[in-house]
Amino acid sequence: MSIKVIAFDADDTLWINEPYFRETENEFCRLMESYLPQHTAARELLQTEIKNLSLYGYGIKGFMLSMIETALSISDNTIDISAIEKIIGFGKDLLARPIEVLEGVEEVLGNLKENYRLVVATKGDLLDQERKLKNSGIDHYFHHVEVMSDKQEADYRKLLKHLDIKPEQFLMIGNSLKSDILPVLGIGGRAIHIPFHTTWEHEHVDVHIDNPNFKQVTTILEVLPLLYAPTF
Numbered sequence: 488m489s490i491k492v493i494a495f496d497a498d499d500t501l502w503i504n505e506p507y508f509r510e511t512e513n514e515f516c517r518l519m520e521s522y523l524p525q526h527t528a529a530r531e532l533l534q535t536e537i538k539n540l541s542l543y544g545y546g547i548k549g550f551m552l553s554m555i556e557t558a559l560s561i562s563d564n565t566i567d568i569s570a571i572e573k574i575i576g577f578g579k580d581l582l583a584r585p586i587e588v589l590e591g592v593e594e595v596l597g598n599l600k601e602n603y604r605l606v607v608a609t610k611g612d613l614l615d616q617e618r619k620l621k622n623s624g625i626d627h628y629f630h631h632v633e634v635m636s637d638k639q640e641a642d643y644r645k646l647l648k649h650l651d652i653k654p655e656q657f658l659m660i661g662n663s664l665k666s667d668i669l670p671v672l673g674i675g676g677r678a679i680h681i682p683f684h685t686t687w688e689h690e691h692v693d694v695h696i697d698n699p700n701f702k703q704v705t706t707i708l709e710v711l712p713l714l715y716a717p718t719f
């Protein structure tokens with residue numbers, strides 16, 4: 488059965504995201520330096536973020552709250568209120584960053600748009616992801632945008648039901664094995680992995696995937712010859 492819908496992950500697949508979070512994390516750790524060495528503060532922050540994921544979901548606002556919580560905890564609630572103000576500023580700066588679409592994305596979308604229904608399937612904060620898509624200038628390539636609270640098998644099943652297609656008619660393209668690839672293969676869909684140089688520690692998995700529905704490429708431009716090859 489041939490592919491009908493191609494879904495793209497957004498962050499670090501269509502545009503740059505994770506390096507900005509790492510820069511903000513570094514600023515946060517420098518701010519906390521009088522309490523903890525930078526790498527220890529980073530570890531504390533990661534733990535707080537993971538603990539809060541089920542409450543706040545993915546996105547910048549949750550990240551801001553986790554930075555504030557970490558600052559309070561590692562300073563034993565003694566941190567100056569001006570530091571909290573700085574942390575809120577870090578988050579607002581992150582929200583205001585311009586969107587940098589990755590190389591080759593427009594060319595690939597423009598080409599695929601003629602033959603497939605293209606959708607964005609992203610985790611994160613609804614308002615923030617909608618803003619990013621609007622500012623990216625590539626929103627017109629997509630039929631549908633799905634901001635998912637998580638990307639597990641059940642979430643993809645729901646998406647396919649909504650799109651009214653079978654798993655084998657669905658191809659997901661993304662940078663995270665954990666979120667974009669493994670759950671899609673798990674429900675019988677197809678997936679192309681495009682690794683990005685920076686991956687959030689929580690998204691990192693070490694696996695070898697041996698599945699005929701799976702391909703890995705180095706850049707998004709390689710997706711075109713793959714898709715038009717008769718074997719995929």
Ligand SMILES: [Mg+2]
Pocket residue numbers: 496497498499500661662663
């Ligand atoms: Mg991503």
